[in-house]
Amino acid sequence: MHKVKGVVVKAKNEPATVETILVPDPGPGEALVDVLTCGVCQTDLHYKVGGVSDDFPFLLGHEAAGVVSAVGEGVTEVEVGDHVILNWRAVCGECRACRKGEPWYCFNTHNATQKMTLEDGTELEPALGIGAFAEKTLVAAGQCTRVETPLEDDQFAAVGLLGCGVTAGIGAAINTGAVKRGESVAVIGCGGVGTAAIAGAALAGATTIIAVDLDDEKLATAKRLGATHTVNSKNNDPVKAIQELTDGNGADVVIDAVGIEPTFKQAFQARDLAGRVVLVGVPDPGTTIELPLDEIFSRGGSIKSAWYGDTLPSRDFPMLVDQYKLGRLDLDAFVTERIELDQVDEAFETMKAGKVLRSVVEMPR
Template sequence: MAQQVRGVVARAKGEAVSVETITVPDPGPGEAVVAVQACGVCHTDLHYREGGINDEFPFLLGHEAAGVVESVGEGVTDVAPGDFVVLNWRAVCGVCRACRRGKPWYCFATHNAAQKMTLDSGEALSPALGIGAFAEKTLVHSGQCTKVNPAAKPEVAGLLGCGVMAGLGAAINTGGVGRGDSIAVIGCGGVGAAAIAGANLAGATTIIAVDIDDKKLQWAKEFGATHTVNSRENDAVEAIQQLTDGNGADVVVDAVGRPETFRQAFYARDLAGTAVLVGVPTPEMTIELPLIDVFGRGGATKSSWYGDCLPSRDFPMLVDLHLQGRLPLERFVSETISLDKVEEAFHRMERGEVLRSVVVL
């Protein structure tokens, strides 16, 4: 039987969000209803509200979530009612050309629920990243539910669902940073801080945090940065080179996603090093580089989708590392809030006052 619950909805571009009654249908084949316990406030949700993703309003916001499976539809065998899960927005299909090549983290046909959640009026909602977890309950494809150790607190486990995984994976999975390597991370908000935490976890010995905000640079130190550079006061490329014997870093992660920061990442890497773009640019942004520099510097420039993660592999492992005290996920949680405080949390995020506000239900 369909259920009515409270959820945070963006009705129109640029308008303040509102808490409204939404209808969650019973799960159909391959679907699951999840009772959401916590959901992080991610910049992507703000992009949805501002019309920066698409114009398929109204949106049911929220996607960085953990909770308990309440019910499943026909044919679901990978999760069961009562399972504690982190939600993901790239449920792999297993049959597309990327999956068949053994690279499911690039899956080109990821799954979402077939049914729609709706407003009281019957108007269909577009769930953010196919999840819509600023709600007491949400309907997703069962493949979007990744079972993890229930000993983890929901407000920290859920952060793996987007921002932390994106940053950590950009450093480890995409950039391939490892023991003894050097890495620079440009932009030290939630995603950048996660890249620093990932580099520290992987054994990098020189971890350079770059930002224009001293508060974020202080946060970066707490996650393992060995050096900090305020790029409002110093040339970022020169500073990174000076800290790496004049060579540049083995890996440079651009967690901002602007032409000027990607240019910094490109020139701040060592010869044959790797520049990784994980910050999300807007559609009108372009970049021009001398082709001889692209050729002459060698190495690689990569984009990182969701930290090139495989949720079924990475989420349980990272939760276990957190429970062992080796991955300080709790440090990302700046505050916990209720559903009706999401709009205020957006403003605090825009002002750079928090790493993550987390809605707890």
């Protein structure tokens, strides 16, 4: 048993506080990971405010990189000393999605069987089965993706972000939207995920990449990461602007990285005939939308939601790390600030104010 510090939220809307937690040695199929870095993601805030479930207390954090310090019986995926990115899609290999050859949709992903606890024995529910705002965390071995590309110590803050938001955005473009060379792409909402979708569109070879947001600073960041055009939707009708930038046709792919009714309708209206709409912004529970069925039919194409950017960690993480090392994917640009464990609650406020792409916790070494 390991006694370490971790960030816990004990009840709905309570502050996230640093607590002493107990982490078991790994059992069969599990891995113990010394956390190096962990990004502050919107999903962690959803846990804090009760937007995911009521299974408090939660051990927050999931966008993480670390080093494997111990493995349990039967583990072959990783070894002690491996640098890893943690993921929340540890595919089972047996569910109907895996059997169909679509493991990125795995419906039965693995988490550690044993529970991490507070000192009084209260069991903690780890965010997305990871719980990485902690000096050590216990996960299923399949949640560890080995990083074989040599990295400098200060690069893990950027690479760890592949564990969730950055990959969700890149995958929404490359995997779900299937962006092709020479196509046009519009992304509505330029937070961390939307900006990553822009970077993904650039990586895929899109030649017209339109960033849409209400904030000029976010649009400037989007421009640095690959957008060819920007639209401030506070001052301009985004649908008309996207059409004007695509010869009056609309974009081949429009990605809604916000997930509210107005932005989804804009995405639907701003795509070309036979174009693709991708929803990667997570809607609040109960969100509804009304669209004319005849327009859905007459526009053709497709409307898709991006679950984790249809990412298969074992396939996509190594490729994206290589693209980063080759200078084709600027992951460093997503790291707005580096903080300590006791600053996570402040980072939630900074994130809500829209002042960062990512705050990243760095553990003492």
